[in-house]
Amino acid sequence: MTTPPDLDLTLEELRAVARFAADCAAELLPVYESSVVDDARPREALEAARAFANGAARSNRQRTTAFAAHRAAREAPDEVARLAALACADAAGAAYLHPLAQATQVGHVLRSAACVARVAELRGEDVDVVVATLADRAAPPVPAVLRRYPTPQGGRARLAELLVALDTAVRGSDAR
Template sequence: MDELRAVVRFASDCARELLPDFEAVAPADTRPREAIDAALMFADGAPRSNLQRTAAFASHRAAKGVSEETARLAALACGDAAAAAYLHPIAKASQVGHILRAAACAARVAELRTGTTDGDTVRILVDRAAPPLPEILRRYPAVSPGGSRVSQLMSALDSAIRNRN
């Protein structure tokens, strides 16, 4: 459980910074904030419950309700942070998304804000991935870069964090 809480904390820290992007577009929609709150409750020691699962789904639905990419990515990241509480030990590359998709969304939002793809944000996020994150990632197959920019960023994060000492 301690490792799972570390995964949720990392994902929550990445996603929480994106909340203003969503709330600027949909200030009355509290679902992404509720997802972060549910994730942090678990990360801070509360038992894992259906709250994290339902908050994750609700935040993902909120993402579908906005057209601005940064707002959509913010809601997805918040949902992913809550969903990280349900990381499975099954060694499938798809599980890496529970660990890194919120960070990949944060990296993409940073690119959209600055108009650059210089990799600085990826390096910053890699530095945040403190133990036991690298060890946990190494238990799963590496993800391959997909067609979307978020998938490519997730693959870059995965590779860089796995290779940390």
């Protein structure tokens, strides 16, 4: 079995990916904060993602806040709060999208958006419309970055299915 080659990612491409993920996560942060009033971990992760997206150096701040927000997601009182914290964690983690040609890396690009889609679905919204709207918000160079990675395989979990739907939509978004 051969290993796929690594790919090149510029700092500006990484910032664009982090910006997209942070914009998605920002939609869900109020959901978390209304459910878990005294926990700043998701907000700190989102702030770290935004700082990187806006020009700050990629640092240990993104990693540590991402891990802390993942812990907040595990401790969340319900699925919606869990997804909100996870979106913030993944936004901070987007700064560490690896230049490895592996489908698992697609989660760094799209998992925050998949969380938004899942929360919308749980609220009774038309998930196809939400996926299309999120895909349209993935501004260049995000679709081009995504196309460098292999397509992810769907899993049994609904979040994985939504990630695949978003992947399909975003890969074609600036080609329309």
